[in-house]
Structure formats: C-alpha cells, structure tokens
Amino acid sequence: MSTSGDMLLQVAGLRTHFPLRDGTVKAVDGVSFSLDRQVTVGLVGESGCGKSIMAQSILQIQSWPGEIVAGSVNYYGNGGQLDLAAQSPKSKQLRQVRGKGIAYIHQEPMAALSLLHTVGSQILEAIHVHDPGIKKEEAADIAVEMLERVGIPNARGRLDDYIFNFSGGMRQRVMIAMALVNRPQLLIADEPTTAVDVTIQAQILELLNELKEQLAMSVMIITHDLGVIAEMADEVMVMYLGKIVERGPVTEIFDNPKHPYTRALIESIPTGGHERGKLATVRGTVPDPYSRPSGCAFRDRCDHVIRGSCDERIPALVNTAPAHDVRCFLHSEEVEDE
Amino acid sequence: MSDVGSILEVKDLCIYFPITRGVLKRRVGEIKAVDEISFSIRKQETVALVGESGCGKSTTVRAILRAIEPTRGEVIFESKNGNRIDITAVKESEMRQVRREIRMVFQDPFRSLNPRMTILDNVGEPLRNYNVGTSAERRDLVAELLDQVGLDANHLGRYPHAFSGGQRQRIGLARALALQPRIILADEPTSALDVSVQAQILNLMQTLQDQQGISYLFITHDLNVVRHFSDRSGVMYLGKIVEMAPTRKLFSRPRHPYTAALLAASPVSHPRLRGKRDRISGDVPDPANRPSGCPFHPRCKFAKDICKEKEPILIQRPSSPDHTVACHFSEELDLQGVEG
Numbered sequence: 001m002s003t004s005g006d007m008l009l010q011v012a013g014l015r016t017h018f019p020l021r022d023g024t025v026k027a028v029d030g031v032s033f034s035l036d037r038q039v040t041v042g043l044v045g046e047s048g049c050g051k052s053i054m055a056q057s058i059l060q061i062q063s064w065p066g067e068i069v070a071g072s073v074n075y076y077g078n079g080g081q082l083d084l085a086a087q088s089p090k091s092k093q094l095r096q097v098r099g100k101g102i103a104y105i106h107q108e109p110m111a112a113l114s115l116l117h118t119v120g121s122q123i124l125e126a127i128h129v130h131d132p133g134i135k136k137e138e139a140a141d142i143a144v145e146m147l148e149r150v151g152i153p154n155a156r157g158r159l160d161d162y163i164f165n166f167s168g169g170m171r172q173r174v175m176i177a178m179a180l181v182n183r184p185q186l187l188i189a190d191e192p193t194t195a196v197d198v199t200i201q202a203q204i205l206e207l208l209n210e211l212k213e214q215l216a217m218s219v220m221i222i223t224h225d226l227g228v229i230a231e232m233a234d235e236v237m238v239m240y241l242g243k244i245v246e247r248g249p250v251t252e253i254f255d256n257p258k259h260p261y262t263r264a265l266i267e268s269i270p271t272g273g274h275e276r277g278k279l280a281t282v283r284g285t286v287p288d289p290y291s292r293p294s295g296c297a298f299r300d301r302c303d304h305v306i307r308g309s310c311d312e313r314i315p316a317l318v319n320t321a322p323a324h325d326v327r328c329f330l331h332s333e334e335v336e337d338e
Numbered sequence: 339m340s341d342v343g344s345i346l347e348v349k350d351l352c353i354y355f356p357i358t359r360g361v362l363k364r365r366v367g368e369i370k371a372v373d374e375i376s377f378s379i380r381k382q383e384t385v386a387l388v389g390e391s392g393c394g395k396s397t398t399v400r401a402i403l404r405a406i407e408p409t410r411g412e413v414i415f416e417s418k419n420g421n422r423i424d425i426t427a428v429k430e431s432e433m434r435q436v437r438r439e440i441r442m443v444f445q446d447p448f449r450s451l452n453p454r455m456t457i458l459d460n461v462g463e464p465l466r467n468y469n470v471g472t473s474a475e476r477r478d479l480v481a482e483l484l485d486q487v488g489l490d491a492n493h494l495g496r497y498p499h500a501f502s503g504g505q506r507q508r509i510g511l512a513r514a515l516a517l518q519p520r521i522i523l524a525d526e527p528t529s530a531l532d533v534s535v536q537a538q539i540l541n542l543m544q545t546l547q548d549q550q551g552i553s554y555l556f557i558t559h560d561l562n563v564v565r566h567f568s569d570r571s572g573v574m575y576l577g578k579i580v581e582m583a584p585t586r587k588l589f590s591r592p593r594h595p596y597t598a599a600l601l602a603a604s605p606v607s608h609p610r611l612r613g614k615r616d617r618i619s620g621d622v623p624d625p626a627n628r629p630s631g632c633p634f635h636p637r638c639k640f641a642k643d644i645c646k647e648k649e650p651i652l653i654q655r656p657s658s659p660d661h662t663v664a665c666h667f668s669e670e671l672d673l674q675g676v677e678g
Contacts, residue, residue, distance in 0.1 A: 046532040047503075167621045168391070197390040197559055202603035202617050224532045227562070227605025231612060250609045268537035270566035271607050278544070279537035279566065285502045 007076055008185055008218050009058070009102075010034040014071035014085065016050075016057040025289040027053040027066060029242030030336075032317075037185070040212060040219040042233030042250070044226060044265065048286040050242040051222045055188050059098050060089040077101040077185050100130045103179035107191040109171035113163045113178070120159025123147075123178050130182050146177040149214070150207060169200035176207065183215060190222045205231050226269055230254065238262045241286065241297040244317060248324035258326040260302045296329070304330055344378035344416075345553060346402070346440075346521055351375050351411035353394070353401050357626060369625045371397045373577040374411070376652075379521065382547060384554040386568035386585070388561060388600065392622050393574040395557045399523045402555070403437060415440065418520060438468055441514035445526035447506030451498040457484070457509055458494040464516045483512040487542060504535035508542065515546065525557045540567055561604045565589050565676075570660075573597045576625055576633040579652060583661035590675045593655065593663040595638045598673040632666070640671060 016028035027050045035041055043051045056062040058073050073084040075097060087094040098104075106112040114122060123143040127134060140159065147155035150173040163171055172192065179187060189208065193201035209232065212219050221232050229236055229250065237247040238261065246259040257263045267280035283301045287293065293300050299310040309329045317325050318332040326332075353372040356365050372394040379385045387395040400406045402413055404425065413425040417439055425436055441464075444450035451460050461480045465471065471479065481491035487508040498506055507527060514522050524543070528536040540563065546552060556568055564571050565585060572582035573596060581594040592598045602615040618637045623629055629636050635645040644666050652664040665671070 046534055169621050197622075198561065198600060198603040199390060199618055200621070201605070202615075203619070205605075206617065225605065226533065227607060230606045230609045233609075254608050254610075265534060268534045269607055270537065270540065270562045278541050281537040281541060282534040285504055285535065 006036040008035050008037045009076070010072075010074040011058065012072045012074070014054070014057060014073060015069050016053055016062055016066050017069050018066045020065070023290050026242050026292075027062075027289070028057055030071070031239075031242070031244055032071075033237060033244065033247065035186070035218055035220065037218055038212070038216055039234050040209075040221060040232055041235045041237060042229035043220060043222045043237050043239060044224065044229050045239035046224055046265075046282075046286050048241075048289075049239045051239050052190055054239065054242075055104070055190060055220060055222055058084060058188070059102055059104060060084065060087070060094060061098070061104065075101060096130070099126060099179075099184065100182040101184055102186040102188065103182070103184035104188045105175050105179045105190065105192055107194050109163060109175045112175060113171075115163060118160050118162055119166075119174055119178075120161075123159075123181055126178055127181050142181055143177075146181050147174070149211070150174075150177045150180075151203075152177070168196050169203060172196060172200070172204050173207070176204075176211070180211065180215065184217060186218045186220065187212075188220045188222070191224075192221070193228065194223070194225075201228075208232070226265055238265070241289075241292060243297065243327065244325075245298065245327045246325065247317075248321070252321070252324050256321070256324070258320065258324070258331055259298075259328050260304055260330070261298050296327075306330070309333070343380050344414075345381050346416075346555070347376075347378040347412075347414040348398070348402070349376050349412040349414065351398065351401060351413065352409045353397050353406060354409045367626065370577050370628065371625060372401065372408075375572075375574070375577075375579045377572055377579065377582060379553045379555055381520075382551045382553055383570070384547070384556055384568045386556040386558060386564045386571040387574055387579075388558060388564050388571055389574035390559060390622050392576075392625060394577040394625075395574050396525055398574075399442070399525055399555065399557055402523060403440060403442065404433060438464075438517050439519050440521045440523060441517065441519040443507075443510050443514050443522055443524040443527045445529055447503055447510055447530065448498075450510055451506060451513075453498050456495050456497055457501075460498065461509060461512045461516060464513060468517060470517070479516070480512075483516055484509075486515065486546070487512045488538075502535075503531050504538060507531065507535075507539050511539075511542065511546070515550075518550070519552065521553045521555065523555045523557075526559070527556075528563060529558065529560065536563070543567075561589075561600055562607075573600065576622065576628060578633065578664065579662075580634065580665070581661075581663045582652075583658075583663075587658070587661055588675075592673050592675050593661065593668040593671070594634075594665045595640050595671065595673065596634050598675070599637075601676055602674070632664075640667060642666075 012032045014028055014031045018025040018027055031054055045051050053062050057068055068085050071085055075082050075084050124139045127139040127142055144155045152158060152173055166174060193204050233250045236250050236253045237244050240261050246262045257266055264282040270279055295311045295313055296315055299305050306329050314336040315327045315329045316334040316336040317327040318334050319325050320331050351372055352374055354368040354370050357367040359366045389395050401408045408426050414422055415425050416422045458480050461483055462476045465476045484491045489508050528539050558564060568585050571585045571588050572579045575596050581597045599618040606612055620637050631647050631649050632645040635641040650664045650666045652662050655661045
C-alpha cells in the first residue's frame with residue numbers, strides 16, 4: 001500500500017480486548033494496515049464494530065479495562081520509529097506522541113472540552129504540555145493563529161470565552177483548532193460531524209480538507225456515514241466486529257464493492273433514485289460481542305453464505321485487485337491463520 | 339387555501355416565547371419560534387419538514403398535539419368519524435380523542451421508552467390508558483403489534499435496555515401504532531441510528547403506511563431521507579416555511595437559495611461527484627435577534643438591498659401552484675438541484 005519513506009503509521013495484528021465479567025470482548029481482533037503521509041483514510045462500519053476502539057488503541061486512550069493484547073503500532077514521526085503499542089499507556093514516549101504527533105478529536109465538543117475553563121486556557125495548556133518553556137504571549141499567538149485558521153472570527157477576543165459561548169459549528173471548530181495547535185502529523189477525527197446540521201457538516205468537512213493540505217497531515221476519519229467517506233477519503237477501510245473486511249481506494253470501493261457488507265452499506269444510503277421503492281438493508285443488527293458467530297462474523301446477516309465454509313472458517317483478508325483487499329470466501333478461499 | 343381531502347390543516351400557526359428579564363419577569367421581547375406557517379397533510383401522505391436545528395420544526399410538531407400551546411393560528415383535524423375540529427380551540431377532554439388518533443415517534447429511542455417498564459407495558463400503555471380490551475386481549479394485541487414491526491413477540495417481558503437502537507425505534511413505532519392512529523408525527527425518527535438500521539426503519543414505516551393508510555408528518559434535517567421518503571416537503575428557516583413543493587420538484591429545481599444551499603451541503607453519494615459546491619457560510623442566527631427583511635439574507639449570496647428591507651411572503655409560483663416559495667427573486671434565480 002505504500003513505500004516505506006511515505007509511511008506514517010503501520011499497524012500490524014492489533015488486538016484490543018476487554019476482559020469483562022461475562023467474558024472477553026474482542027473489540028479489535030487482528031487489525032493490520034498502513035497509512036501514508038498526507039492521506040485521508042476513512043474508517044467505516046456500524047456502531048459496535050470497533051472503529052473507535054481501534055483508533056483509540058493507536059494512542060492507548062481506549063477506556064478501561066480495554067488493553068492491547070497483541071500487535072504493534074509503528075509510528076514513523078520525525079524520521080524515527082516508535083512502537084506505540086509496546087509503550088506503557090502512561091509513558092513519556094506515548095505522552096509526547098499524543099496531541100503532538102497524533103491528535104484525536106471527539107464527536108461531541110461539549111463532552112471533550114472543559115466547561116469550567118476558558119477556551120484560551122485550554123488551548124494554551126495543550127501547547128504548554130509539549131513545550132513547557134514557551135512564553136505565555138507566544139503560546140497565545142499560536143492559539144489565535146490556529147483559531148483564525150479554523151475560521152473563528154475575532155479569535156483573540158474569544159480566548160476568554162467558555163465553550164458554551166460558542167454555537168454548535170463554532171464549538172467543533174474550536175476543538176479542531178485545539179487538536180491542531182501542536183501541528184500533528186495525523187489527525188484522528190471520530191465522527192466529527194455526527195452531531196451537527198448538514199450545512200455545518202459541509203463547512204467542517206471542507207475545513208478539514210483545507211487544513212490537511214495546509215498542514216500536510218494525514219487524516220483518519222471515523223464515521224458510519226458513507227456520504228462523509230465519499231466526500232473526504234482517499235482510502236477506505238470497512239470494519240465489522242473488530243476486523244477489517246474490505247479496504248481499498250475510495251473510488252474502487254464505491255464502484256466495485258466486493259464484500260457483501262460493504263455493498264449493503266452503500267445500497268442502504270437513501271437517494272431519490274429508488275422512487276419510493278424499498279431501500280436495501282443489512283438484515284438484523286451487529287451481534288452482541290458475546291454471541292459472535294463462528295466462522296465469518298458477518299454470515300448471520302449475509303445473503304451469500306457458502307455452507308461448510310462461512311460457518312466454519314474465518315476468511316483471510318486477501319488482495320484481489322490492485323490495493324483492494326477483501327475478507328470473503330466469495331472472492332478467495334484463503335483462511336485466516338489463528 | 340383550504341385543501342380538499344386534507345386530514346390535517348395547519349393555518350397561520352404562530353408560537354412565540356416571551357423573553358423576560360429581571361426578578362419581575364418583565365417581558366422585553368419574544369422569540370418567534372414558529373411564525374405564521376401553513377401546510378396540510380392528506381390521507382396516506384407523507385409530508386416532511388426540513389431545516390437546521392432551531393428552525394422551529396420540532397416546535398411545530400409539539401404544538402399540533404398541544405404539548406406547547408400555540409400563540410395564534412388553527413390546526414384543523416379531521417377525525418375518523420369525519421368531524422373537523424380546531425385542535426387549538428378544543429377542551430382537554432376532547433384532546434384525549436385527538437391524541438388517540440395523532441401519535442408521536444421520537445428521535446431518541448433510548449429516552450422515549452420507560453426503562454422500568456417491560457415491552458408489554460411500554461407498548462400496551464396507550465391501550466390501557468384508553469381502556470382497550472381486557473388485560474389478556476391487550477397482551478395479544480401487543481404481541482401482534484410487535485410482530486408487525488418485525489420484533490419477536492416472545493420478548494414481551496424484556497426491558498428496553500435489552501434492545502438495540504433500531505429495535506427500540508421499532509418498539510416506539512409499535513407503541514405509536516397501538517391505537518390505530520390516522521397520523522404519526524415522527525420527529526427525526528432515524529437520526530440517532532446507523533445508516534443500515536435507518537434503512538430498515540424507513541422501509542418498515544413505508545410498509546405500515548401502505549397497509550394501514552397512515553399519514554406521516556416527518557421531521558428531519560437529512561435531505562437524503564426526505565428525498566427518498568416524503569411526498570411533499572417544506573423547508574423551514576427561522577420559524578418560517580421558505581419553500582414547499584412536491585418533493586421531486588423541490589429537489590430537481592429548488593426556487594429558494596436556502597433550499598439550494600441545503601442540497602449542496604448534503605454529502606455526495608459517490609466520490610466522483612465530489613467537488614466545490616456553493617456552501618453557505620455562518621450559522622443559523624439567534625431567533626431572538628432576527629435579521630431584518632428576509633431572515634436568510636445575511637447568509638444568502640444573492641441578497642440585494644430589497645432583501646434587507648422587505649420580508650418576502652410565501653406565494654404560489656404562477657406556473658405551478660403546488661410550489662410555494664418566499665423569495666423576492668425566486669423566478670429569476672437559476673438554482674441548482676440534484677438529479678434523480
């Protein structure tokens with residue numbers, strides 16, 4: 001998928017498990033991919049597929065008691081190489097990457113930002129953490145510059161405002177500005193527009209695209225909305241129950257989706273063309289993590305089950321066309337090694 | 339503008355909220371949450387109200403059932419026995435009958451069901467309130483309702499937490515259907531759901547409409563859903579309907595710049611359709627500080643002096659009377675729609 005010089009992140013065999021009272025939830029169950037510099041990758045799947053946990057595991061900020069039980073997350077920032085998965089969650093190395101190398105923005109700004117501190121003090125803190133020697137005035141200049149860049153009018157005057165003084169779209173912009181003050185090389189945006197109106201969504205997505213160019217960063221955008229993927233992504237990864245089931249360049253995925261799950265997701269987008277016809281749906285819902293089917297995890301909801309294969313063995317993620325991988329026995333009989 | 343065949347007619351509905359100040363609650367102004375809107379719904383028709391948050395679409399829906407008292411205007415409802423009544427003028431005892439025939443489905447399936455009641459009780463509650471049948475008969479009815487909405491009737495004894503978001507929305511629908519309503523008011527019923535589950539719920543709502551002849555008033559901010567689902571659509575902005583037309587007309591040839599802007603803001607369905615489109619800037623203004631003239635003028639790139647001074651009224655287009663629009667330049671602008 002990439003030449004080594006361009007590679008920013010390489011995740012291999014990542015597994016994040018949650019040991020719970022009723023059993024172990026394998027939220028991320030063997031995910032491998034690499035991400036190049038200045039590329040936008042879209043991570044798509046229904047709720048409960050492990051998209052957010054996977055992205056959080058990169059920085060080891062997944063909620064308790066989730067822990068990485070296998071795999072590596074090699075980060076190639078600033079010429080060096082660091083396996084983030086091998087670091088302790090509280091280690092200095094990991095803390096330096098968080099925010100500075102890789103930044104993470106949440107869906108809901110009101111939950112991610114403090115209500116008790118001004119926007120300015122929170123952004124200054126983010127700068128100070130990575131550059132303890134910086135003068136306050138200098139940090140304020142950086143904060144103002146970034147707020148202006150994300151389109152906040154009268155940025156200097158608004159440093160003393162609280163997050164609830166901003167409107168929905170502006171809150172999202174403040175959060176993006178805060179994530180970007182340290183010029184990260186990768187921005188992970190977890191459902192950044194799910195809670196906002198369409199006109200605001202369009203503005204935010206356009207802003208993210210502009211900032212990606214200006215700051216020469218990579219973006220990982222997590223969403224359940226394939227419309228957002230169609231707008232933003234260069235590459236797409238489709239996740240289902242902790243595994244990547246298909247990935248490839250965005251036009252290839254939309255033109256030629258191979259996994260029945262991807263196909264169903266694309267067909268379930270309502271468009272006018274159906275003319276009151278029925279929408280295609282994915283039957284049923286994501287199974288709960290304790291009753292995951294044997295074999296291919298999607299087989300309960302799939303219309304193309306091959307008996308004797310899909311219910312017994314787990315298909316491997318196989319390259320079927322240039323840069324297009326799919327995990328399905330309809331396309332390859334290769335079985336995943338356990 | 340009386341509409342033959344309509345079963346619900348909203349006429350010049352206004353809902354104003356007072357702005358008060360000080361300990362004496364001095365009235366210093368009012369927020370016109372809904373300002374003189376009119377529309378009607380026919381039998382087995384789906385009408386959608388679209389707009390950004392704060393445009394008054396949910397307030398409108400709540401006023402129809404008088405969960406919020408309207409300030410002015412009429413809501414004429416034709417009940418099953420053929421009586422036409424003005425909902426805004428009837429006594430509470432008569433509202434009971436209205437609320438039996440007009441039911442609501444809410445956005446958040448996690449909060450609209452009582453977590454301490456089983457599914458049997460949640461869905462059966464309206465039946466009990468209206469003294470329908472004996473306890474055993476109600477149980478059978480609820481089982482039948484669950485079956486209709488595609489849930490396992492053996493799950494009667496379970497509590498809401500045991501169901502996924504999509505399943506809970508099905509339960510919400512079953513509850514709304516229990517009293518065989520004429521109209522269901524659906525406030526963003528699929529916004530909290532995944533796209534795949536949304537498709538299931540929309541299909542279900544369509545099937546129920548075909549089988550039972552229900553009308554829907556559908557509130558949403560998602561234009562893709564509107565385009566797929568509704569027969570006629572009204573676009574709301576700051577408490578006003580700015581454009582209303584049969585859905586296909588509205589999408590293929592919008593006449594109000596705000597409608598065109600909403601269409602341009604919807605995500606594309608294929609990466610090849612990407613590209614710069616006309617975005618509108620800014621947020622919806624604070625309804626307490628309405629812009630002068632046309633409320634959309636500060637965000638409108640076609641705005642001229644007249645737009646700042648004079649508020650356009652909603653008028654029928656000369657060439658197509660089922661298409662109404664409130665814009666000074668609706669006949670001159672060449673706005674872009676979407677194909678399909």
